Amino acid sequence: MSDHPSAVSGAFQRPFTEQIAFFRSKLGNQVPTQAWDDLKRSEHDSAFMVAGAAKADLLSDLAAAVDKAISEGRGLEEFRADFRDIVRRNGWTGWTGEGSVRGEAWRVRTILTTNAMTSYAAGRLAQLKAGNFPIWVYRHGGSQEPRPQHLDWDGLMLNPAHLFWRTHYPPSDWGCSCYVLGASSERAAKRLGGKPGKTLPKDWQAIDPKTGAPVGIGKNWDYAPGDSVSEKVQALAAKVGSWDNRIATAFLEELPAETSDQLSRAYRALPSTRDDLRRYAQRVFDRTDAGTEDMAPVQPTRTLGMARSGHVAQINEALGTEAIRKTGFDFAIDRNGTRHIRSEHGPSGKSAITITPVDFALLPELVEQPDAILSGGDEHKGLPRALFRKTIAGKVYEAVFELRGGTRTLMLKTFYVVKYAR
Numbered sequence: 001m002s003d004h005p006s007a008v009s010g011a012f013q014r015p016f017t018e019q020i021a022f023f024r025s026k027l028g029n030q031v032p033t034q035a036w037d038d039l040k041r042s043e044h045d046s047a048f049m050v051a052g053a054a055k056a057d058l059l060s061d062l063a064a065a066v067d068k069a070i071s072e073g074r075g076l077e078e079f080r081a082d083f084r085d086i087v088r089r090n091g092w093t094g095w096t097g098e099g100s101v102r103g104e105a106w107r108v109r110t111i112l113t114t115n116a117m118t119s120y121a122a123g124r125l126a127q128l129k130a131g132n133f134p135i136w137v138y139r140h141g142g143s144q145e146p147r148p149q150h151l152d153w154d155g156l157m158l159n160p161a162h163l164f165w166r167t168h169y170p171p172s173d174w175g176c177s178c179y180v181l182g183a184s185s186e187r188a189a190k191r192l193g194g195k196p197g198k199t200l201p202k203d204w205q206a207i208d209p210k211t212g213a214p215v216g217i218g219k220n221w222d223y224a225p226g227d228s229v230s231e232k233v234q235a236l237a238a239k240v241g242s243w244d245n246r247i248a249t250a251f252l253e254e255l256p257a258e259t260s261d262q263l264s265r266a267y268r269a270l271p272s273t274r275d276d277l278r279r280y281a282q283r284v285f286d287r288t289d290a291g292t293e294d295m296a297p298v299q300p301t302r303t304l305g306m307a308r309s310g311h312v313a314q315i316n317e318a319l320g321t322e323a324i325r326k327t328g329f330d331f332a333i334d335r336n337g338t339r340h341i342r343s344e345h346g347p348s349g350k351s352a353i354t355i356t357p358v359d360f361a362l363l364p365e366l367v368e369q370p371d372a373i374l375s376g377g378d379e380h381k382g383l384p385r386a387l388f389r390k391t392i393a394g395k396v397y398e399a400v401f402e403l404r405g406g407t408r409t410l411m412l413k414t415f416y417v418v419k420y421a422r
């Protein structure tokens with residue numbers, strides 16, 4: 001377990017199974033709201049909301065953007081671009097922060113950091129409980145503008161059953177980066193920053209009349225994020241094997257089909273998804289995908305999001321068989337397939353109309369709204385293939401995906417322009 005599990009950098013850059021299990025388990029209950037306190041305390045454990053977002057499509061788009069940022073360890077700038085696009089596409093007006101650069105920056109950061117920090121804390125809480133640590137250590141997060149009470153609690157060593165954790169388990173307010181560590185002994189707790197002999201002040205449960213919560217705790221923050229669903233989170237996490245191979249689909253298949261379909265649709269509509277594919281292809285086309293002195297190798301695969309139930313039905317119909325019998329397949333590209341496309345259909349290839357990295361940004365649209373889904377021809381090594389066809393900007397594109405049941409992936413094998421549309 002990380003020594004600093006609730007730092008903002010950790011919440012964004014090191015997503016882990018329990019964290020994603022917690023966050024995605026909430027997405028089946030997307031709650032329209034008018035104000036930030038329409039949901040209170042542990043109600044957030046089993047519901048996703050963004051204050052003022054009342055329309056279902058808007059909520060799903062925001063949920064997909066937040067999920068992508070958390071599960072893929074993305075930063076604020078990418079989320080900001082997705083947020084702006086979502087606001088524009090949904091015609092969302094009247095949201096808090098609208099109308100100024102500072103207001104938008106504050107709102108974007110609040111949405112993402114609050115979800116990242118609470119999901120991180122909830123995931124860590126599930127791990128702490130599963131680890132059966134006899135001592136929990138409260139650590140201050142090192143904020144530039146620390147809250148005095150939170151500094152006072154730094155180093156507290158308490159039994160997990162202590163009432164303190166029910167109301168003071170962090171984060172305990174907007175922007176709070178405090179965290180909790182588990183220790184197997186007093187010596188171990190001391191190594192983690194615990195301070196033996198430090199005790200709580202007698203008035204630690206005193207209520208602040210302005211917030212209705214204990215002094216030092218923000219309004220509606222007097223609860224332990226994830227506590228009400230820890231067992232569920234542990235059970236979900238136990239089902240996942242390799243997190244890297246399941247990042248696009250893990251836990252989403254546990255949601256109602258209508259919800260997971262909408263989230264998959266929303267994922268493919270994000271500007272960052274299109275840009276991810278373009279940049280991935282650019283690295284392969286530039287022959288830097290294996291890494292250079294200045295750049296790390298690209299990831300083995302890049303997802304386009306999970307296949308919807310409609311995709312499954314259309315692919316099975318096109319192939320004349322139940323080629324896909326399980327849920328949770330995702331569309332993806334990899335280095336081998338992209339290299340093939342570069343060689344055969346790129347600028348130095350044989351095709352009359354070349355494919356460039358920019359064209360890869362069209363794949364989400366092609367997959368989401370194809371003009372036709374057909375059989376992709378001869379099977380390779382017994383793996384069936386499905387062909388997606390779509391006319392975009394005067395060109396007829398075709399993309400062939402190979403169905404890999406072992407990893408539940410629809411992997412892009414080739415991508416080309418058939419002709420100019422008439």
